[in-house]
Each structure stands twice: as C-alpha cells, then as structure tokens.
Amino acid sequence: QQQVKQSPQSLIVQKGGISIINCAYENTAFDYFPWYQQFPGKGPALLIAIRPDVSEKKEGRFTISFNKSAKQFSLHIMDSQPGDSATYFCAANNQGGKLIFGQGTELSVKP
Amino acid sequence: EAEVAQSPRYKITEKSQAVAFWCDPISGHATLYWYRQILGQGPELLVQFQDESVVDDSQLPKDRFSAERLKGVDSTLKIQPAELGDSAMYLCASSLGFNQPQHFGDGTRLSIL
Numbered sequence: 001q002q003q004v005k006q007s008p009q010s011l012i013v014q015k016g017g018i019s020i021i022n023c024a025y026e027n028t029a030f031d032y033f034p035w036y037q038q039f040p041g042k043g044p045a046l047l048i049a050i051r052p053d054v055s056e057k058k059e060g061r062f063t064i065s066f067n068k069s070a071k072q073f074s075l076h077i078m079d080s081q082p083g084d085s086a087t088y089f090c091a092a093n094n095q096g097g098k099l100i101f102g103q104g105t106e107l108s109v110k111p
Numbered sequence: 112e113a114e115v116a117q118s119p120r121y122k123i124t125e126k127s128q129a130v131a132f133w134c135d136p137i138s139g140h141a142t143l144y145w146y147r148q149i150l151g152q153g154p155e156l157l158v159q160f161q162d163e164s165v166v167d168d169s170q171l172p173k174d175r176f177s178a179e180r181l182k183g184v185d186s187t188l189k190i191q192p193a194e195l196g197d198s199a200m201y202l203c204a205s206s207l208g209f210n211q212p213q214h215f216g217d218g219t220r221l222s223i224l
Binding site: 006031032034036041042043044045046049089091093094096097098099101102103104 | 144154155209211215216217
C-alpha cells in the first residue's frame with residue numbers, strides 16, 4: 001500500500017514532441033505528489049508538485065494531471081527538448097513527510 | 112538559490128571500514144532527511160530529523176548505521192562496518208517542515224571494494 005508504481009521505465013521522444021509519464025498509488029492518505037528530475041551524478045531536483053484538491057497544475061512546459069478517483073497522476077512535458085533528457089521520478093507522501101518514490105523513467109529526447 | 116551541501120562527493124573504501132557522510136541543509140530548514148539511492152532505483156528514506164530529534168528511522172539498519180544532528184543544523188550519517196551491499200548514492204534533503212517541498216543535495220557516491 002506504500003508503493004508508487006511508475007511507467008514507462010524508459011521513453012524516447014523526438015524533439016518538439018510530448019513526453020508522458022504515469023504513476024499510480026494505493027494509499028489514500030497520500031496528499032502531496034511531487035515530480036523530480038535527476039541528471040547523472042546529481043541529486044533529484046524538484047520540478048513540479050500537486051496536492052489532491054486540484055486536478056491539474058502547469059508550470060511552463062511541465063503539467064501534472066491528477067485523477068484522485070483513479071489514484072493516478074501523470075507528468076506531461078510539452079515541446080520536449082534534448083536538455084530534458086534525464087531520469088524522472090514521481091513521489092508521494094502524507095503528513096509524516098516521508099517521500100515514497102516511483103522506480104523512475106529514463107527520458108531521451110532525440111534531436 | 113540556496114542549496115543542500117554534501118561531502119564528500121565520492122568515497123571509495125574497503126568492506127569492514129568505517130565511513131561518514133556530512134550534510135548541511137538549507138538555512139532555516141527544520142526537517143532533514145537521509146535517503147539511499149541504489150543505481151536504477153528511486154531514493155528510499157533512511158532517517159528523518161525534525162530539528163535535532165529523530166522522527167523516523169524505521170528503515171535505518173541500526174546495527175551498522177547511525178545518524179545524528181546534534182545542534183539541529185548539519186548532520187552526519189555513519190556506516191560501521193561497511194558491507195559490499197552498501198554501495199549506493201547517499202542523498203540528503205531538507206525542508207522547512209513536514210509536508211513541505213524537499214530539496215536534495217547532489218549526494219555522496221559510495222563504492223565498497
């Protein structure tokens with residue numbers, strides 16, 4: 001019940017395309033859902049986050065869509081660029097603060 | 112932009128040796144976390160501090176791992192003795208408080224020979 005399942009494991013997108021990464025959770029106590037971007041040799045960097053009282057949040061080219069009834073959320077990267085090539089992690093936590101991470105998606109954006 | 116500082120960036124040591132990692136969180140952040148990230152996986156929480164107190168160490172292998180945050184600011188994570196399976200990235204994160212955005216440092220890459 002503490003797991004966050006992320007898919008796909010890897011994704012190849014052409015420059016200018018849309019990258020979509022999906023996550024699903026079981027624990028209905030989760031109330032904060034961040035996405036992190038990680039480059040090789042670096043720590044995860046907070047990209048965008050959402051709380052379950054909204055169904056969508058957009059920041060620049062990055063959008064989170066949230067479906068509370070389905071217990072699913074997804075990251076959409078519009079106009080994907082080669083510089084977006086990285087590993088993306090979804091995560092979830094409850095008021096205890098402990099983040100539960102997905103397994104990660106390795107995104108490659110081809111020029 | 113303020114950052115979480117970690118040192119060393121890399122550590123290579125032999126099994127059975129002791130190893131220590133240091134973390135300086137973003138100024139004013141009361142909550143500090145240590146995560147372990149195995150290559151190809153997401154980070155997993157080892158220990159969480161609120162100021163100088165441990166809030167959650169349920170996933171910390173206490174027979175060999177210890178963590179402290181004596182003055183509620185910087186923190187040290189120690190492994191004694193190190194085992195081959197401890198090879199991983201050790202990440203520190205901090206946040207203003209519970210359920211606030213967590214910001215990560217660049218980690219310490221540990222290799223056990």
